[in-house]
Amino acid sequence: QLQVVESGGGLVQAGGSLRLSCAFSGFRIKEISLIAWFRQAPGKEREAVSAIYFGDGSTNTPRSVENRFTISKDNAKNTVYLQMNNLKPEDTAKYLCAAGRGIWEMPPLEDWEYDWWGQGTQVTVSS
16 A cells, blocks of 8 residues: 655744655555645635646645745655745644645646545644
8 A cells, every 4th residue: 555644744833834744655656646735624625735746746736825835845755845934824724645646737636636645744823
């Protein structure tokens, strides 16, 4: 199977930054073509915050966070990062990493396109 493990969450003041890491491993690792970060706050639907193709590095980030969140990858470490700057209290959520297969014109932001999920890491932004 595939293991997906997130890290880097924590408590930060508004305006601060965090970098989340998503490390994946397992014998199905060669099937992966894309990685995405999602977030889910209590009482809200899960939403994508960024996605990246592991091969060519093309990305897809929603306009709601594109000026503050940046996704990147380290192929040698099988790790994807999410740099989050100028954090706001409304960014408070559990952040989940997901891995998927297939190729589209852009990395998809729909959660049903992803097959493997991590347990998530909590990000709390205080005002």
